[in-house]
Amino acid sequence: MKVIIAPDSFKDSLSAEGVAHAIAAGLAQVWPDAQVTQCPMADGGEGTVDSVLAACNGQLRHHTVRGPLGAPVQAHWGWLADSHTAIIEMAEASGLQLVPPGQRDACKTTTYGTGELIRAALDQGAQRIILAIGGSATNDGGAGAMQALGVQLFDAENRSLAPGGLALAGLARIELEQLDPRLAQVRFEIAADVNNPLCGPHGASAIFGPQKGASPEQVQQLDAALGHFADHCAKVLPKDVRDEPGSGAAGGLGFAAKAFLGAQFRAGVEVVAELVGLEQAVRGADLVITGEGRFDAQTLRGKTPFGVARIAQQHGVPVIVIAGTLGEGYEQMYAHGVDAAFALPSGPTSLEQACSEAPRLLQARAADIARLWRVATRAR
Secondary structure, three states, X not given: OEEEEOOOOEOOOEOHHHHHHHHHHHHHHHXXXXXXXXXXXXXXXXXXXXXXXXXXXXXXXXXXXXXXXXXXXXXXXXXXXXXXXXXXEHHHHHEHHHOOHHHOOOOOOOOHHHHHHHHHHHHHOOOEEEEEXXXXXXXXXXXXXXXXXXXXXXXXXXXXXXXXXXXXXXXXXXXXXXXXXXXXXXXXXXXXXXXXXXXXXXXXXXXXXXXXXXXXXXHHHHHHHHHHHHXXXXXXXXXXXXXXXXXXXXHHHHHHHHHHHXXXXXXXHHHHHHHHOHHXXXXXXXXXXXXXXXXXXXXXXXXXXHHHHXXXXXXXXXXXXXXXXXXXXXXXXXXXXXOEEEEOOOOOOOHHHHHHOHXXXXXXXXXXXXXXXXXXXXXX
């Protein structure tokens, strides 16, 4: 019996690696001789670096950078020495979790620290940089990150532009002379699970601004400011990418990465699957088990179980999902390679209890699945 375990993290509970370990322990209770391969996964959001490093024996690097509101934060990023590849989670430097709820201000938060992490990767000799851009606290169109890399933004009085998305409304001039020349030698990839454009009713400000602290009025102001930024970028760059899918990711960091760095946009789960060698592992497997904290219709938007199921389906391998909860519309995934789905709790339980008991519950569900599989096999 060959089983591949490829889950995402369970937010506020277990890392993807912890989830995989717990599932493996449950399977071992019933299948002690099974060949089990653990491939912790992620979709470009929180946990991407940890998942890749766990599978690839990479190195964790630490760097002090400017946080979303300007205060120093300690951020980590991943380094794969053999391929000179850096994996950067922008949330480590510019993430929503770094800003207390009462201080969230989408008008002022900056991606400057993310640019500092990119610069650290350049100093390391990176030839490929993967930007995982989920979980941002920012709405500055990636302007802060570009400033950290040498792009100069000036207002009408020739002053350097203040940080934050709202300040972009006062942008009068962009200069690229100080842009770090090493960037031209690096291949950039954006790993994300959203495909929004930069501006408009489906853009960065309208869709994600409110959760970052923007009022309805501020959403309109930020959307206009990002449009103004894009107008000026179009004057100095060869291509206007504001309407391309993914340009609105991470408050517009996707736009800046595409426009200034020539980054290629890819679904985050595809990037992680490639790095951890998921497709090679799935070949010849009897079963794939994946999972996430909440499994519902939103999973179809490119989250980890969706990406894992697509790969397994290509090789004719059945897929079972173990989730913290099964939400509305999860059944839609049955048309996309998922064969069965199970929730962790066996009865009524609070969220706090489910999180604290996640390892035990995962083991129990995995053991139940193995027992059911064994019975089904005998019945053939």
